[in-house]
Structure formats: structure tokens, C-alpha cells
Amino acid sequence: MEFRLKDIDWKAVSGAIIETFRSIGRGDILLRMRVDKLFPFILYTFALAWVSIWLTYKSDQTMLKAEQNKERIKELKISYAKKTCDIAGLSRISTIESLLKESGSEVKAPEKPADRLVD
Secondary structure (H helix, E strand, C coil), X not given: CCCCXXXXXXXXXXXXXXXXHHHHHHCCHHHHCCHHHHHHHHHHHXXXXXXXXHHHHHHHHHHHHHHHHHHHHHHXXXXXXXXXXXHHHHCCHHHHHHHHHHHCCCCCCCCCCCCCCCC
């Protein structure tokens, strides 16, 4: 069986094309294509796509929060190092004496070592 263009009923083809455009215009093209039988599958696919988009959004939000927390941890480590350095500097006797003098206290560092009372 050979395919020849002169065997095609062009009037029927043009009628089908016109009827398809009319069906699109009326809005019943999907019913003519019997897509209503596939509605549960279309609904299921839509639900899966929606869940996928929602999970992607949530994971992006989590990653953003993790990046923000990393930046905050860096800042807190710097602050911790500064405070540790300040506290270590306060443990020197000369620093403590100058702070006591500024606050008007009469307390001073001992001038001689403590005597042992009991051996």
C-alpha cells in the first residue's frame, strides 16, 4: 500500500481543522479529546509538582538560615576572642592596681610577700 497525496480527502481534513478551531473557541476541546478520563492523573501530577516546589522552597529557606547562622558564628567568635583578650589583660596586677586607683579604692597590691605562720 502506497501513500499518495491525491488519495487524501482534503475537504475532510480542512473540515476537521475548522472543527478543531471551533472546539477550541467553545472551550470543549479537552472534552472532545477525552481528557476528562485522565483528570485524576492530571490532579495527581499537579499535587506532586506543588509538593516538589514547596519542598524546594523550604530547603532553600533552611540553607539561607544556615548561611546566616554561619556568618553570625563568625562574628561571635571574633567577639569572644576580643573579650578573652580583654579578660586576660585584666589579670595583670598593674592593670588591677590602675583600675582600683581610678575607682578611688584604697586597696593595693601587697608590697612584700606573705609570711608563713605555720610550717
